[in-house]
Amino acid sequence: MTALELAQQLRAKFPGLISEPVEFRGEITFKVSDAERMPEICALAKAELGFDYLVDITSVDNYGDDPRFTLVYHLYGYGHLCALRLKADVSEEKGEAPTVTGVWRTADWHEREIYDMMGIRFRGHPDLRRILMWEGYPHSPLRKDFPLAGKPTDVPQVAFTDAAPLAGGPFVTIAGGKDAISREPRVRIPNTDALETNARLERRRDTKEAHGHSHGPGPIEPKQ
Amino acid sequence: MAEAQNIQFKDAAARLAESAPTPPGQERGDLEGEKMVLNVGPSHPATHGVLRIVLELDGEIITAARPEGGYLHRGDEKIAENFTYTQFIPYTDRLDYLAPLANNVAYALAVEKLLGIDRQLTPRCQFIRVICCELARISSHLLGVGCYAMDCGAMTVFLHTFTEREKIHNLCEALTGARFTTAYTRIGGLSRDMPPGWVEQCRKFLNEVVVNIDETETFLTRNRIFVDRTQGVGVIPREVAIDYGMTGPNLRGSGIEHDLRKAHPYLVYDQLKFDVPVGSTGDCYDRYLVRMEEMRQSVRIVHQCLDQLPGGPINVPDGKIVLPPKDRVLTRMEELIHHFMNVTQGVNAPPGEIYFGHENPKGELGFYINSKGGGTPHRLKIRSPSFVNLSILSWLLPRHMLSDVVAILGSFDFVMGECDR
Numbered sequence: 001m002t003a004l005e006l007a008q009q010l011r012a013k014f015p016g017l018i019s020e021p022v023e024f025r026g027e028i029t030f031k032v033s034d035a036e037r038m039p040e041i042c043a044l045a046k047a048e049l050g051f052d053y054l055v056d057i058t059s060v061d062n063y064g065d066d067p068r069f070t071l072v073y074h075l076y077g078y079g080h081l082c083a084l085r086l087k088a089d090v091s092e093e094k095g096e097a098p099t100v101t102g103v104w105r106t107a108d109w110h111e112r113e114i115y116d117m118m119g120i121r122f123r124g125h126p127d128l129r130r131i132l133m134w135e136g137y138p139h140s141p142l143r144k145d146f147p148l149a150g151k152p153t154d155v156p157q158v159a160f161t162d163a164a165p166l167a168g169g170p171f172v173t174i175a176g177g178k179d180a181i182s183r184e185p186r187v188r189i190p191n192t193d194a195l196e197t198n199a200r201l202e203r204r205r206d207t208k209e210a211h212g213h214s215h216g217p218g219p220i221e222p223k224q
Numbered sequence: 225m226a227e228a229q230n231i232q233f234k235d236a237a238a239r240l241a242e243s244a245p246t247p248p249g250q251e252r253g254d255l256e257g258e259k260m261v262l263n264v265g266p267s268h269p270a271t272h273g274v275l276r277i278v279l280e281l282d283g284e285i286i287t288a289a290r291p292e293g294g295y296l297h298r299g300d301e302k303i304a305e306n307f308t309y310t311q312f313i314p315y316t317d318r319l320d321y322l323a324p325l326a327n328n329v330a331y332a333l334a335v336e337k338l339l340g341i342d343r344q345l346t347p348r349c350q351f352i353r354v355i356c357c358e359l360a361r362i363s364s365h366l367l368g369v370g371c372y373a374m375d376c377g378a379m380t381v382f383l384h385t386f387t388e389r390e391k392i393h394n395l396c397e398a399l400t401g402a403r404f405t406t407a408y409t410r411i412g413g414l415s416r417d418m419p420p421g422w423v424e425q426c427r428k429f430l431n432e433v434v435v436n437i438d439e440t441e442t443f444l445t446r447n448r449i450f451v452d453r454t455q456g457v458g459v460i461p462r463e464v465a466i467d468y469g470m471t472g473p474n475l476r477g478s479g480i481e482h483d484l485r486k487a488h489p490y491l492v493y494d495q496l497k498f499d500v501p502v503g504s505t506g507d508c509y510d511r512y513l514v515r516m517e518e519m520r521q522s523v524r525i526v527h528q529c530l531d532q533l534p535g536g537p538i539n540v541p542d543g544k545i546v547l548p549p550k551d552r553v554l555t556r557m558e559e560l561i562h563h564f565m566n567v568t569q570g571v572n573a574p575p576g577e578i579y580f581g582h583e584n585p586k587g588e589l590g591f592y593i594n595s596k597g598g599g600t601p602h603r604l605k606i607r608s609p610s611f612v613n614l615s616i617l618s619w620l621l622p623r624h625m626l627s628d629v630v631a632i633l634g635s636f637d638f639v640m641g642e643c644d645r
Binding site (some may be wrong): 027029051052054055056058060061074078082083085108109113117130131132133134144146148 | 293294297299301302303305306337338340441466468469480482487488576577579581588590592594602603605607611612614615619624644645
């Protein structure tokens with residue numbers, strides 16, 4: 001049995017809920033229109049279609065779009081050696097999805113990681129705590145609006161809550177720049193942090209555009 | 225003739241308990257159920273890195289275990305979103321830092337799958353990549369077995385396997401220019417070809433390592449102490465192993481014959497002959513045996529690759545993917561443009577999403593790449609085998625003795641660089 005046949009079988013069980021399968025590079029992807037039904041679909045896929053191994057759950061931040069988040073489930077069956085990808089959207093206001101830990105126990109840590117990194121809560125999860133960051137960390141680092149350079153936190157007992165000590169050094173790429181030009185260490189403005197450098201470069205580019213000049217960061221400001 | 229006496233040796237704690245009168249109200253019955261919480265790690269020799277496990281003990285029996293990771297979290301996935309595909313290659317060295325070559329190959333294959341060129345790689349490149357993967361597997365298992373034996377009290381094995389591992393690092397250095405942080409693959413090829421004489425060096429090593437593996441086996445496989453500490457300890461039944469998403473030798477130790485090199489052959493694995501060893505009971509001893517046999521099979525694979533190694537180029541002939549040769553960059557317009565675009569913007573990937581799972585020494589290393597087009601991924605998720613394998617600990621450790629923790633952790637052969645990413 002091929003993955004596509006299994007996919008069509010699963011689709012037939014939930015009419016109207018699962019989109020037409022998309023094939024890309026030999027992989028089948030579905031979109032589930034309601035994330036709330038995910039445990040039900042997964043339980044059926046495991047029990048009747050033999051998807052006994054949950055490879056991975058992950059999340060994607062479609063920043064600027066609505067709904068903002070997408071959950072991605074990778075299913076695999078040891079019996080038929082077929083893989084399937086299920087996707088479901090989660091809106092930013094809701095920020096919540098039901099857990100599938102009841103179907104596969106391996107979902108436990110994957111869901112904790114998504115909660116930690118992307119800030120999506122899983123309803124019914126037995127132990128929903130942060131897994132990579134420390135408890136009490138206030139941000140969701142993998143969201144697109146979280147800068148690569150990091151954000152300072154006010155947790156006194158943790159030593160490094162500022163940006164990494166090397167950041168902004170003369171040979172260190174500036175984190176968080178949106179293209180290669182703004183990441184280039186040589187265009188860094190002295191005595192500023194990476195975020196400020198980026199902001200200034202951006203402003204400088206805007207003024208240039210207004211005056212009809214070419215793109216690019218322009219001459220490096222001389223050191224005092 | 226003196227009558228044989230049954231002499232009982234008691235440890236200090238037992239003698240003390242016997243001599244001291246039991247205070248009223250604190251009899252044995254009251255002590256039962258009083259739990260003690262013990263922290264193992266984050267920096268403990270048995271945790272092989274920075275893993276912390278909070279154990280709840282009833283006497284010497286573990287009643288609950290809570291693994292805590294994250295001490296080596298460096299935000300690799302966030303970094304990947306801000307870098308071009310090629311720029312991220314050195315970061316893959318730091319995932320499973322005991323088998324960097326295998327990570328390089330896994331990542332390159334994932335990006336190539338996204339680009340749709342994974343079946344167009346040159347034959348020489350594919351064979352060299354297989355050799356890299358298998359050398360990485362031997363290296364990782366040599367370390368895994370050596371450290372495992374040391375955890376169980378056998379120091380010799382560790383020194384013995386490390387001698388052999390050193391030779392692999394020498395081979396790596398000759399091949400890639402670095403001993404650990406290899407960054408050897410490129411999208412669509414390799415950073416450089418084999419140096420002259422490397423094949424002979426590699427063959428010499430293979431002939432030596434099989435002797436070493438056999439000797440290691442004589443140290444451990446029938447060793448009473450080692451067998452007592454590992455057999456019947458940390459048993460993972462088939463269904464539980466699948467349910468917790470175990471992969472690699474840890475899955476095969478539980479008797480499931482699943483190897484991505486066989487199930488979904490990539491590179492030239494379908495042209496090579498090798499067996500997939502499986503365990504029968506799923507205990508620590510089986511996982512050790514699987515690793516030992518996998519090393520022999522890897523030696524077999526590398527021998528075949530060296531025999532069949534074809535000549536020819538190592539990179540796909542597409543300037544939009546691989547950097548063109550420098551002499552042409554400096555003399556021709558088109559190559560100059562390709563070079564410039566490749567360096568500043570990266571390989572132009574199509575929009576789409578792929579998942580590629582690679583049989584790494586520790587298990588299935590998967591990369592999920594979500595691309596919106598352009599030179600950087602929109603989202604890159606690393607499905608690391610150590611992370612998933614460790615999640616079973618909270619199920620597996622309870623009911624075991626405290627001293628079994630060391631044996632079980634060692635048998636998992638995890639690496640925290642990959643777990644925490």
